[in-house]
Structure formats: C-alpha cells, structure tokens
Amino acid sequence: METDQKGKWNGAELKVLTSLLEQIIPANPDRNIPSAGTAETLSYLSDIAATDGSFQQAARRGLARAADLAANAGGELDQLDADQRVALVRQLETIEPAFFETLLRHTYMGYYSRPEIRALFGLSAKPTQPEGYSVAAESIEFMSEMTEPVVRRGRIFRPC
Amino acid sequence: MTKEPVDVLIIGAGASGAAIAWSLVETRMRILCLEQGPHVHDQDYPSRNTSYELNRYSDFSCDPNVRQLPQDYPINSTGSEITPVNFNGVGGSTINFLGHWPRLHPSDFRARALDGVAEDWPIDYATLAPFYDMNDRITGVSGLGGNPAYPHYTPPLPPIPIGKLGQTLARGFNELGWHWWPSDVAILSEDYDGRAKCVNAGTCDLGCAAGAKGGTNFTYWPMLENAGVELRTECRVREILIDEETGFATGVLYHGPDGQVHEQRAEIVVVACNGVGTPRLLLNSKSKLFPDGLANRSGQVGKNLMFHPLTGVTATFDEPMEGFKGPMACSILSQEFYESDPNRDFVRGYGLHSGRYTTPMTYALGGYGTDSLLPWGKEHRQVFDQQYPYSAGLTVVTEDLPEETNTVTLDPDLTDSDGIPAPKIDYTVSENTWNMIRHGEARAEEALLAAGARKIVAKGSDKVWWRAGWHQMGTCRMGNDPERSVVNGWGRSHDVKNLFIVDGSIFVTAGAVNPTSTIQALALYVGDCIKNNIANLFD
Numbered sequence: 001m002e003t004d005q006k007g008k009w010n011g012a013e014l015k016v017l018t019s020l021l022e023q024i025i026p027a028n029p030d031r032n033i034p035s036a037g038t039a040e041t042l043s044y045l046s047d048i049a050a051t052d053g054s055f056q057q058a059a060r061r062g063l064a065r066a067a068d069l070a071a072n073a074g075g076e077l078d079q080l081d082a083d084q085r086v087a088l089v090r091q092l093e094t095i096e097p098a099f100f101e102t103l104l105r106h107t108y109m110g111y112y113s114r115p116e117i118r119a120l121f122g123l124s125a126k127p128t129q130p131e132g133y134s135v136a137a138e139s140i141e142f143m144s145e146m147t148e149p150v151v152r153r154g155r156i157f158r159p160c
Numbered sequence: 161m162t163k164e165p166v167d168v169l170i171i172g173a174g175a176s177g178a179a180i181a182w183s184l185v186e187t188r189m190r191i192l193c194l195e196q197g198p199h200v201h202d203q204d205y206p207s208r209n210t211s212y213e214l215n216r217y218s219d220f221s222c223d224p225n226v227r228q229l230p231q232d233y234p235i236n237s238t239g240s241e242i243t244p245v246n247f248n249g250v251g252g253s254t255i256n257f258l259g260h261w262p263r264l265h266p267s268d269f270r271a272r273a274l275d276g277v278a279e280d281w282p283i284d285y286a287t288l289a290p291f292y293d294m295n296d297r298i299t300g301v302s303g304l305g306g307n308p309a310y311p312h313y314t315p316p317l318p319p320i321p322i323g324k325l326g327q328t329l330a331r332g333f334n335e336l337g338w339h340w341w342p343s344d345v346a347i348l349s350e351d352y353d354g355r356a357k358c359v360n361a362g363t364c365d366l367g368c369a370a371g372a373k374g375g376t377n378f379t380y381w382p383m384l385e386n387a388g389v390e391l392r393t394e395c396r397v398r399e400i401l402i403d404e405e406t407g408f409a410t411g412v413l414y415h416g417p418d419g420q421v422h423e424q425r426a427e428i429v430v431v432a433c434n435g436v437g438t439p440r441l442l443l444n445s446k447s448k449l450f451p452d453g454l455a456n457r458s459g460q461v462g463k464n465l466m467f468h469p470l471t472g473v474t475a476t477f478d479e480p481m482e483g484f485k486g487p488m489a490c491s492i493l494s495q496e497f498y499e500s501d502p503n504r505d506f507v508r509g510y511g512l513h514s515g516r517y518t519t520p521m522t523y524a525l526g527g528y529g530t531d532s533l534l535p536w537g538k539e540h541r542q543v544f545d546q547q548y549p550y551s552a553g554l555t556v557v558t559e560d561l562p563e564e565t566n567t568v569t570l571d572p573d574l575t576d577s578d579g580i581p582a583p584k585i586d587y588t589v590s591e592n593t594w595n596m597i598r599h600g601e602a603r604a605e606e607a608l609l610a611a612g613a614r615k616i617v618a619k620g621s622d623k624v625w626w627r628a629g630w631h632q633m634g635t636c637r638m639g640n641d642p643e644r645s646v647v648n649g650w651g652r653s654h655d656v657k658n659l660f661i662v663d664g665s666i667f668v669t670a671g672a673v674n675p676t677s678t679i680q681a682l683a684l685y686v687g688d689c690i691k692n693n694i695a696n697l698f699d
Contacts, residue, residue, distance in 0.1 A: 023536070025540055026537065028541055028545055033545075089536070101533065104533050105525065105533060108521060108524040108525055108533065109213075109525070113213055113521060115211075121544070121548060123484055123520070125210075127208050128207045128361035128362060129205070129363075129369040132359025132360045132362075132370075133359070133484075133486070134485075135321040135360045135485050136321060137320075138321060140318075143304060146330055147304070147341065150308060150334070150339055150341065151308060153337070153339070154308060156495065157265050157266060157267065157308075157498075158265070158274065158499050159311075160266050160269075
C-alpha cells in the first residue's frame, strides 16, 4: 500500500484512515457532533503528511498494519462489528505505539481546529479577537459579601 | 562595524528592560535597547485567526524548542524536570504571558531569618512597595484592594470578573474558612490610558490583540520610543565586552539583522534577559579577567535556578463552568497555605490558583503546560460531552528553594542560529517541593469538593508540568556577600561596576507567585538607585 504522492492517500489508505479516525473520535449523533472521520480532518492529516516525511512513512506503515489486522479479523476495518473495530485499534496502539500517538495528536489538532467543532462546545466559531465573550462584572456589593469571611479572619501574612 | 557609543545599553526589551528604560529616560541619557526578536504586531497575533489554537503548537508556542523561530535560541532541557518557556520580541515574554500579577509577600524576603532556609534578600517588601505601586499604575493592574494576605494596597482598576467558575470555587474556599481573593491581573477591567478593556477572549497566551493585557509592547514601549529611547530589533548580543585594565564593561558584540557582527560601546550595560538568557550571556562573555564568565568571581552565575513547579487537580460540576471565557490563568487565588507552618512536612508554602479553562484542542492534548493526550474512543466522547464543559480546577503553584545543583550552563554542542552556545538546564524538583505538592493536591481536592464538585477527574501524577518553566529565577542572585551573590542590593555586579542586572535572575528566593510584577518593580528600583547614585555610580 503506497501513497500516490506526498500527503495524498491512495484509496485503500483513505478507507483505513477514515475508519481509524471514526474510532479515535466517535460521533455523538444525539448532539450532531461528527466523528473525526470527515474530509476536513483527513485533509489536515494530508497536509501534515505532505510536510512531514517521517509522519507519512509511519502512517503508511501503520495503515498497512491496520489493514492486515483487519484482514486477519475477517475483512476490512469498516466491515468489522463495533467491538472488533475497537479491539483492532487497541491492538494497533499496542504494536505501533509511536505512530499511534502521533496520529492521535494530529487527529486532535486537525479535528478541534475546526471552528464548527469549537462551536459545538459553546465557544465562538470566530477568532477570539476582537469580539471575545461577554462576562458580567460582579457588583461591588456582591464581591464585598463574598470576601467578607476572608476579611473577617484578618491578616494572614507574616509581618517582618 | 562600530556604532556611536551610548550612555546606557539595555539588552532585552521584555518586562525588565522596558521598566528600567522608563526609569532612566528622565535622565536624558542616551539609551539604546537591543532586542533579539522583532516587533510582533498585534494584527498578526493568532487570536485574530480562525484556527488560532494551532498556533499554540507552532509559531506561538511558549516553548522556544517548538517555535524554532530565527530569534529563538534552543534550550537543552533533557536534564531537567521542567523546560523553560519564553517569547522573543519587543515585549519579550509579556507578549504571551498570562498576566497574573500577585506580589511577593514580606516573608519571601526573609526566608533565612524566618524559616532557616535559602538566603535573605538585601532589600525588603517595604522598599519595593512604592515600585510595585508605580508599575501597577503604568501597566494598568486590576484587582481588589484589602487582600489580608498582604500589607494594604489597592490596584488602580477594579477586579476583572471572576465569572461563574471563580464564584463557584470561592464558595468552596468560604465553606472551608480558607483564604481566597480575586487575582491581581495585568489585564484591564476598564478602558485605561488609551487601551481598551479586556473582552474575555480567553487566549491570553496567543497575544492580546486588543492590548488589554499589559505586555510592555503596549505599556512601556510606546512611551519609550516616543521619548527617544532607541530600540534596535533582531539584534542578538553575542557577548559583553570588558576592558581588561579597568575591569569595566565597554559594550557588546551583537549580530544584527544584516547578518553582520557589530560592536556597540556603552558607559553602562544593563542585562535584562531573564533567568536563563542572562546567565547564558554572562557565561558566553569570557575574558582573561573573567575566564569563568563575566561577573562570575563568586561562581554563582547560573546556579540556584528556581521555577515554580506546578501540578493541578480538576473536577467536574453539575453546571457548565464556561471556563473558556475570561483571562486564561486569572480568576481567584488562595494563599491559605502560603506561609510556613511547623506542623507540615515542608518549609515555605504554595498557592492554589484557579485558572479558567481552555479551548478544546488544548484540553484534548492534555492542557496548557502539559503533554498528556486524552484517551481516544468512547472515553474521549465521554470526556468531551460530560466533563469538558463542566470542568474547573486548581493549580498548585509551589515555592522552589534555591539549590546550587539546579543550574543553567552552556551546552557544549548546541548553538543558536548565530552559532552562540545555547543554555543547558539541569534541574530536579526537591523533596521539600514534592511534599508541598502532595499537600497542595489534597487541599485542592478538598476545596473543589467543598465548592460542589461531583467528581475529581484528574490530579497530579509523579511528574510536575513539563512545559511550565515560565518563571526563571535566581541564577544571578542579589546579595550583600560577593562570595555568595552576583549583584548587590541594587542590581550592580559585584565584579563589574558598570554592569547591572534587572531581571528574574536576581531573585534570591522565588516565593510562590508569578514573578513579573516583582521583576518590573525591581527594575524600577534599580533604575531609581542608579539615578540616586549617579554622581558616584562606579565607586
């Protein structure tokens, strides 16, 4: 299994990678949160592979290993049942730990850098500047009431 | 190439370089500052980009070994439990610092006298207090006056909102009868001095594009450049030159943006490169007179490196804590366990800092300052759906004691892009600190549960946070004894009478608070001493 060119996955690799990403960050259909196995995260990983030859090599080897493990389990990764897929990914994590950790890191970065994903967790999809967020300032009365027990105890530093 | 001589040459345009320049500008001396980084324009800050979180792991990482920009020097920290972090540019690390602004306590200046450890400072809190106040006014500090953990002072601006997270944790501290207080912050709660107030963006580490955070690029430097202080950027000092006959510093050699080495002569040289950069420069400035590095007859240059070792405890609550809103590291601070207590198995103390929470990517990668990936699969889904929005935590910020074995030296092989030897860090967290950390984690857990946490989801391991060497102190410490210190009680080298150091390296002890307000107060104090002693400065 070989990539066609830098950062471009061939069809078989793409299929395995997509399945892996779906396992790494699964979807939550109840909240319309997609899995990581979408075009945007794949595109991010392609960009990384295009600039980082060692990742591309490790990915090629790791994806081939995952395909072999799936074949031994009776088919392609996306054809296995849910428990089998999880077991296979755990196996891959054990036998290719360096690749798997790198894949995990890049997957998290690619997935959570997407503005629409941030927005699903209550953050703004926009850059944080210039708008930021609205946070109400506490009133003087409220802060006085909150700090009153602390003030009542008196000084806690050592004079010297 | 030789440039026209100046009266005062300051090396470094960060927190301390800017403050001492401001102090000296009224003397009308010709002041030049050499900064190895460029101007970093606020319109280029990542917080204006949609994918801003990615910059935290590339060109705006706090770790120079990750950024690897031309102005950065590499740091070999393979022998350390904490790696130093910084930023190089006009404003230095105040560009990406988090703006937390507590002062040292009076007892921090008297650790030897009070607790029998470390050394006493040659100055005290009362001496620095007016300079803290002055710096707070220039920087625009927000906070609540009357904190019983300190002699009375009142920050110039009201506190920033502590938010839902801060209010929740404050109730927990009150439940236990423990001290807490809204954090003093170098972040504007109101429009101030031509700068707009904070918009609660929550990404202070990526540069505050609004200028609400008191980086010296927004506070001191605009005033200084208007006043005629010359700032030369992308100029990296290679070594400080010495007159072998007089023993005085004569200036520096530096690499300019043209790729050439230049000589700059000066009457007074001020080093402001902080706790790693300053000893590195002195150790790189060897001569016949100073074969072990400039101003190092005591052998103390590069020794006694102190950080603030950190760990954290995280809990989940029943309601969303909205931790991504508001200044990133500043909400409330407890100093209940700051002062020594003979009933504990450690000396000195620590603070419990309530930062807010961070953005999803950083949360997935283990949090700010750590590299510990969240689990994948079903557990990942659970963490993000059931934990992330409901999270709040406390960071245990411990006082580090000076140890001669914790050092900055020169790496025999590693160099920066100009071929200048890079620093090597050897640093081990002490048993005293570990005892503090264990105590602090247990107290943090108590406070979180008292605040209504439904579950403690993470607490420290057997390691302190790795990428947490923001506070670099002690490597050229002050003192009255030339055998045990590098500079005197007003920042002047014991060995070289026209060489001053004004950054975190001159700290004698570290306290358990973020050091920038003290660094700048010290720089203003040293500047004041220079002015007061100008007639016999070199005696």
